Amino acid sequence: MKTTIVIIDDHQLFREGVKRILDFEASFEVIAEGDDGEEALELIEEHKPDVVIMDINMPQTNGIEATRRLIEANPETKVIILSIHDDESYVTHALKTGASGYLLKEMDADSLVEAVKVVADGGSYLHPKVTHNLVKEYRRLIQNGQATAVAVAEPEIRRPLHILTRRECEVLQLLADGKSNRGVGDALYISEKTVKNHVSNILQKMNVNDRTQAVVVAIKNGWVLVK
DSSP, X not given: OOEEEEEEOSOHHHHHHHHHHHHTSTTEEEEEEESSHHHHHHHHXXXXXXXXXXXXXXXXXXXXXXXXXXXXXXXXXXXEEEESOOOHHHHHHHHHTTOSEEEETTOOHXXXXXXXXXXXXXXXXXXXXXXXXXXXXXXXXXXXXXXXXXXXXXXXXXXXXXXXXXXXXXXXXHHHTTOOHHHHHHHHTOOHHHHHHHHHHHHHHHTOSSHHHHHXXXXXXXXXOOO
């Protein structure tokens, strides 16, 4: 079955660009579009989509408020927030309202497609740049004693070679640096497909659901350096 999608964004040109990218994916079907949070609530009630791609800044009802209300009414609906803001306060606010994903509008087409697939399967997806900012904030809280951790990173980084290969350790560090799959591939001179295989292996070996969780666990255990 196809993943059904509703796109909500008040900029028609951007919305059409997102739809065009999604239409190239055979397993996706964009079933409705809207340009405001209030319209989003009506469309979701009517169409019951699997995934909603929601702009954060819109007139009348913004994406955060619309997400909160639609999750209350339709708990099974998955929401990916689109934003120009990479500040962790925006991200945490969006996640607290029930969003499953947070993408920056500077994303590439591959990130958009990957985000929809991950979120539709019940996972969460954050733009790599957002992930990096979140883990930096998490590290700051740890250092200030405002967050607990299993182990705070020592100046000398302890690689998790008991579970990961050396190459997987390198990939994990680059994920913590905020690199996308393409960015990791460029840094290590390997293909994006190879990067995806490494990331999949890392998640399985670390017993986590997504790359954000992997990075947080790595920070807790002192496996990566947060710059």
